[in-house]
Amino acid sequence: MSNHPSRRKPPRVGDNPLFRRTLIGIVLVIGFFMVLAPLVIIAVEAFAKGWQVYRDTIIHPDTLHAVGLTVLAALIAVPLNTAFGIAAAWAITKFDFWGKRFLLVVIEIPFSVSPIVAGVAYLFVYGLQGLFGPLLDAWDIKILFAIPGIIIASMFVTASFVARELIPLMQAQGRDLEEAATSLGASGFRTFLSVTLPNVKWALLYGVILCNARVMGEFGAVSVVSGNIRGQTNTLPLHIELLYHDYQAAGAFASASILALLAVFTIIAKVLLERQGAGRVRKTANPAEKTS
């Protein structure tokens, strides 16, 4: 019907057909070469030397240990950062206190600073030559080049994720609901559990998923503090790099495929959550609930 001349409408603002096609074309090309092609290469290269090599790489003790360590880091860092994120978002949106703006900036720092900077900073704080180094050494506590260092570095890098999802939402929701619950006699904890939490649960889960994805994939900060000891302090991303430098391309890609698989699961979970979230926006007709 669009080739019926009397029905052709003039383009809306910014809806010039040439402009539209060019823009869509550019995005598709870039998306293919920058995002999709590398992912396909991972799959192709991982199986380049056959299923046997792939299987051997995956069940190699060093790989399994790296996977285990990555999962361990996530199991510790994600819950702690979730608690931190909820506490920070609650404090910032529900209370007035001196230094609130400053806290907002501090929360943003891990997001904007390069992870390697964080790693180096931890070297200077917890390293042998560092601030607490001698003290930690005297007490025989090992943080750097050990699992605690990996977890701390991961936590630094992902500290903002949950709070960043919650703050805009909780700000938009205001304090009315909590005030209403308290005036009806609910305790602070009860108010949090039965009023605040249910209204931010999708944003919270979304933040947790992003946080988890980042913890599992974190390379820069962890690479500085872990010491890269195979089978001991190697996380999955570090393990991939190590294999690659050992000219074990197939092994590196096989390990990378595990990480890619974890990422794909994360994205699926995220999409499912967004669907849930979108459902709630429609049901409550509350634009404030739309998060991302």
Next chain:
Amino acid sequence: MKIRLENVVKTFETFRAVKDVSLDIESGELVALLGPSGSGKTTILRMVAGLEYSDGGHIYFGDQDATDIPVRDRGVGFVFQHYALFPHMTVADNIAFGMKVSKVKRDKAAIDARVTDLLRLVRLEGLGDRFAAQISGGQRQRVALARALAVDPKVLLLDEPFGALDANVRRDLRRWLREIHSELGITTLFVTHDQEEALDLADRVVILKDGRIVQQGTPQEVCRDPQSAFVMKFLGDANMIAAEVRDGRAYTGDVSVDAVGVADGKAELYARPADLDWSEQGPGIAATISRVLDRPDGRRVLAATGAGEALEFDVEPERQVRAGEAGFVTLRRAKVFAA
């Protein structure tokens, strides 16, 4: 429950929101706090609720000093302008919330029975299973009221309860709230910036300006005897005409009105549009019509005096007046305040 505010003060950072307010609310009374935005009316309400703490003064509930009792234990029912219904709960769960979290334990059957009673009271039988987003604004505010009443509050506090609703729903809810109040007899304090709402609904109206009470009284008292130009202007449309007071009478042009108690000298004369009459012949204040606005209940005439003062008055729907016509305005009654 009788409520008493004694010299209550509240300061936000450097801004004094409430300055030395004292107010008595009798048991069972329905009182409106009326004022323009920034007059401190909502802050006073929130201090009575315990959602804000006063920086000075005392708030008594009956004989008990409630100044430092936290909102959770104060036993007030608070209704928010934007309802503040819990969006993830049904209407029935919203109403039951206060009973479920209460220190007084109730069994499920008792809670259900009370929810049913309250739904009947606010005329929402059968809507208990809906979510807040599935009912209209007026219905939401009725749920909010039922939720506040569920915990048997000592006082009911409403913050601009009908502010977010359209005019017709507002008027219905107003009458309905008045009925509920007569039925339950609960001491009620509500905040509004809408004079009509305050005068329609309240036993007593407390008018605030810049954090102070400027006048309080029954609707009749504040309407018939405004004590200041501010109250006169705030309660409704008012014409201001410059006048001169001599020996207890105010003179302007050919017109004079009673001004007992106003000091001699320059003064401002205020009159409602309905208190002005228009005639083609004098005597009166000479004026020229600049516009005529037709309204359902009459014709509103905008005119200007020779001195350039704008006047507004009403004439009967049948009266033929046109822009550009000259004539005279006479005053049926007016209030005079020293300038």
